[in-house]
Amino acid sequence: HAKQSGRGRYSYFTAVMSERADQRLRLESELRTAIAEGQLFLVYQPKMLLPERQLSGMEALVRWRHPDGHVVTPLDFIPVAEETGLVVAIDDWVLREACRQNRAWIDAGLPALPVAVNLSLARFDPARIVSGLAQALGSSGMPAELLEVELTESQMLTQGDRADQLIRGIRALGVRVSVDDFGTGYSSLGYLTRHRFDAIKIDRSFVHGLPGDAGQKAVVEAIVAMGRALEYRVIGEGVETEAQAQALLMLGCNEMQGYLLGRPLPASAMEQLLRDAVA
Ligand code: C2E
Ligand code: MG
Numbered sequence: 566h567a568k569q570s571g572r573g574r575y576s577y578f579t580a581v582m583s584e585r586a587d588q589r590l591r592l593e594s595e596l597r598t599a600i601a602e603g604q605l606f607l608v609y610q611p612k613m614l615l616p617e618r619q620l621s622g623m624e625a626l627v628r629w630r631h632p633d634g635h636v637v638t639p640l641d642f643i644p645v646a647e648e649t650g651l652v653v654a655i656d657d658w659v660l661r662e663a664c665r666q667n668r669a670w671i672d673a674g675l676p677a678l679p680v681a682v683n684l685s686l687a688r689f690d691p692a693r694i695v696s697g698l699a700q701a702l703g704s705s706g707m708p709a710e711l712l713e714v715e716l717t718e719s720q721m722l723t724q725g726d727r728a729d730q731l732i733r734g735i736r737a738l739g740v741r742v743s744v745d746d747f748g749t750g751y752s753s754l755g756y757l758t759r760h761r762f763d764a765i766k767i768d769r770s771f772v773h774g775l776p777g778d779a780g781q782k783a784v785v786e787a788i789v790a791m792g793r794a795l796e797y798r799v800i801g802e803g804v805e806t807e808a809q810a811q812a813l814l815m816l817g818c819n820e821m822q823g824y825l826l827g828r829p830l831p832a833s834a835m836e837q838l839l840r841d842a843v844a
């Protein structure tokens with residue numbers, strides 16, 4: 566009897582698992598098509614200076630317009646793309662498209678603000694990324710100092726020496742590098758002094774509890790103090806309320822990003838925001 570129910574459970578799990586494997590394979594092949602057939606597009610999330618409430622830059626975030634009509638979030642496909650290595654092609658496309666778009670905005674007389682792209686370190690070859698960056702800058706004619714690369718703290722830490730090599734290569738191009746989702750890694754802080762970063766982005770999990778949560782407030786305060794001492798800009802992510810923005814300002818944060826300022830915008834809406842910034 567026990568054996569039977571055991572076997573029942575076993576076949577149930579294999580069924581679920583092979584369904585998952587099928588889904589994964591399907592997703593992988595759909596993603597390949599998506600890259601090849603131009604189903605990816607970018608949205609842009611503004612960053613703002615905290616005291617002035619002035620547009621200071623933007624982050625390009627990838628989206629996938631699935632043939633079934635849905636827009637798929639990167640949270641649902643970047644992990645599979647990282648496992649399969651497809652993420653390299655996705656990040657490369659994002660980089661080129663962000664440079665092309667930013668250059669087009671500059672050529673149209675709009676304010677030249679830095680654009681940030683996210684780069685996965687799950688599968689990477691430092692030399693290839695650096696030459697990809699140089700190529701993207703060269704072919705778009707975008708000034709290097711207007712490009713910013715966001716690397717997550719946790720991926721930098723797991724990649725060790727290879728990440729160090731990559732960061733040095735990126736910095737040598739004059740491209741900015743910032744630390745994304747700061748505070749969620751392994752709190753090994755040596756890398757912060759080994760490189761000249763441009764900014765530290767405080768993970769939104771620490772911003773969430775502001776201003777009420779004393780613990781989160783203390784963590785944000787400590788990150789700001791450290792960032793300041795190292796002369797890095799400190800950006801609060803995931804700011805959804807005016808109270809959170811006020812708290813970040815009080816704690817000395819330089820910039821913010823979050824739904825309070827707006828959801829990530831299609832290129833046309835981001836362009837309007839840039840026009841409004843000039844007016
Ligand atoms: P991230 O780089 O930390 O980007 C911030 C994410 O938080 C974005 O989600 C953004 O929409 C979301 N967000 C912004 N403000 C708020 C807020 O006020 N509240 C809340 N709850 N969320 C907010 P998104 O666009 O879904 O991207 C998720 C993650 O996917 C990104 O996190 C990044 O790690 C990754 N990603 C996005 N685009 C790319 C890409 O082109 N390449 C790679 N490798 N990863 C990417
Ligand atoms: Mg980011």
Ligand code: MG
Binds near residue numbers: 746802
């Ligand atoms: Mg982030």
Ligand code: MG
Binds near residue numbers: 746
């Ligand atoms: Mg994140």
